[in-house]
């Protein structure tokens with residue numbers, strides 16, 4: 329019912345709605361610069377707020393159902409239905425995780441909806457489209473993300489690391505959109521010059537994430553850029569070695585390599601999972617981070633891969 333100046337928003341109504349795996353955001357009210365956004369997050373998913381240039385907004389979250397967990401300086405907090413939290417001009421990135429399906433209302437005195445939901449969705453759609461052009465099926469991004477997250481959880485990564493891993497693993501190859509198609513699709517071996525262009529998809533990916541100006545993508549951008557770096561320094565684009573490579577990037581490297589080895593593509597027949605696991609084990613500490621390989625093999629031993 330609507331009368332005079334008061335707008336009734338039915339539960340299933342929204343001005344705009346965006347759904348990406350595990351997260352649904354609906355703009356339910358906007359005016360005078362402020363926005364109210366309903367968030368529905370699946371169990372195990374994460375959400376973040378953080379500062380950006382010129383950000384002075386008051387932000388308020390009211391938990392409708394489920395639980396929101398976060399930590400500050402090692403101290404753990406949990407908000408349950410009826411609880412609320414607020415921040416004025418938040419000064420540091422804060423990552424929230426949901427152990428169960430969770431719904432909350434988010435209010436900001438500055439508009440954020442387009443800024444943070446539409447751009448991320450566009451990047452994710454681009455990532456899926458480029459995998460198809462590169463000879464993978466549309467599910468490649470999801471498979472890399474799922475395997476990366478299982479390895480990350482096996483290793484006991486923090487919620488903040490898992491949040492960045494979640495985004496970066498899905499978007500790892502998004503920079504291929506800036507590689508010319510004749511090079512991306514070339515069925516024969518690339519020339520040295522073409523290979524140099526191909527390798528740039530890592531840095532193109534970082535640039536694309538940074539161009540969104542979303543503070544929550546800054547770390548993910550570095551992970552995307554480093555997903556072809558290798559433990560012994562033989563990777564690209566920088567030839568980083570050892571612990572100079574971000575742990576999350578070392579995880580994406582193993583997940584991506586395993587998937588590439590075991591997927592049928594137009595110009596390469598899939599190898600068996602056993603064969604691929606053997607190769608990853610052999611390259612432990614050489615190409616791949618030893619702890620990541622151990623976590624990967626533990627999952628494999630439990631027949632979870």
Ligand SMILES: [Fe+2]
Pocket residue numbers: 500501529555556
């Ligand atoms: Fe890649």
